Amino acid sequence: MDNREVIGSWLSGPRAAAEDMGIADVGYRGKRLGLPEEGPGSLASPGRRLGALFIDWAYSSVIAFGLLSGRELHTTSNWALVVFLVVSLLTVGTVGSTPGKRLLGLRVVSLNNLGRLPLWRVLVRTVLLGLAVPALIWDRDNRGLHDQLSGAVQVRV
Structure with a gap:
């Protein structure tokens, strides 16, 4: 060589x-997860996932700012995280995607049957997502540790 x-x-x-x-x-x-290479049901790209995260964080910040009536900015960012996590828990637990994911054509599903994630797994995923570090550790399929530990996968709709 x-x-x-x-x-x-x-x-x-x-x-x-x-x-x-x-x-x-x-x-x-x-491929090793049994997902198609392209189209509906294929693994969500990192770009779309980050775009959805940006959208979700933006509206969470706006809601938190509105709830606090424009008080101190550092307090707003703390409340934005709370809003983000609550919305994530409620929307992924019911319809399978946050508003940002829905806008970009993504959905969070169970890796076992590609159906809706059970509520306890959504809770585990949301808590880990709130810690941020698990979401930054990815495997070769670009799944964050929060998705791996909750048995979830983000796919294209």
Whole structure:
């Protein structure tokens, strides 16, 4: 193996390097979960998920600001988190998606049967999401630790 191959595998990441060496056929993201590669039911892209998070955080901040009648900004951000978590718990628990996810065509489903997530799992997911760190730890299918521990997956509608 010459130096260009080594550098190329390093820049492409471990997934590409493993596939190039024939060690593993990882396939597309979501393949090992039994999800289709594209279209409805396929794994939600990180861009759409972050977009939905931005939308959800924006309206949560507006609601918190309105509830506090424009009091101190640092207090508003704390209440925005509370609003965000309550809305997430209620909407994912009932219709399977937050308003931001719904606008971007995403849904949170149970990995077992791709149906609605049981309420206790939605609660676990929401608590972990509120801690933020689990949501920042992803696996090779781009599922956050909060989704992994709650048995959830975010798919395209």
